[in-house]
């Protein structure tokens with residue numbers, strides 16, 4: 481896959497990225513820290529070169545193993561909803577291309593990220609751009625189990641459509657912590673923000689309708705690229 485090779489971030493791409501940031505602003509993203517993080521990460525590095533010209537449109541694209549890189553608006557909205565604070569310990573389920581992981585890592589947190597597809601996990605490991613982020617820790621595993629030995633986490637982000645709220649992830653969320661999770665099977669999901677109160681009780685807030693690839697149980701051990 482070509483995108484593991486060093487690529488350029490030209491003035492044209494930097495300019496297109498500024499336009500994307502403006503588009504996200506117009507679509508209602510007002511969180512300047514999130515917009516600065518989107519501006520800092522060259523999204524075209526994460527896409528097959530065939531899509532490079534469209535990398536700064538607000539579109540999802542196919543990546544390896546039948547998965548997708550989310551819309552920039554979705555990435556920005558989920559990141560905003562997490563209300564990240566510097567030094568937060570964050571768990572992401574669904575590394576995918578690692579684009580969203582880099583946007584989050586830009587915000588000065590420590591990010592633990594899990595991917596269930598061996599092919600994607602291995603592929604991202606060869607990606608030069610990721611070496612910039614020593615605050616990203618990648619794991620190959622099943623997100624339904626989380627990372628009990630690294631938790632609890634201040635924030636948990638699910639980037640695939642979950643059939644239900646995984647109980648082990650709620651366990652691994654700190655009291656006062658926030659989970660952002662797209663809930664539902666099928667074509668669309670309900671973006672939901674869950675707050676775990678200090679007394680352990682759970683508050684759910686419905687945000688809107690989004691579309692994600694499904695959160696699947698178990699690992700996929702296939703290592704060849706599809």
Ligand code: SAH
Pocket residue numbers: 547548549550573574575576577578579580581594595596597600621622623624639640693694695696697698
């Ligand atoms: N955040 C990603 C979006 C990837 S799409 C990005 O920026 O590119 C969602 C990802 O979730 C896919 O790569 C899929 O393989 C992964 N996934 C689905 N179910 C999972 C599970 N149970 N555990 C970990 N990852 C999972």
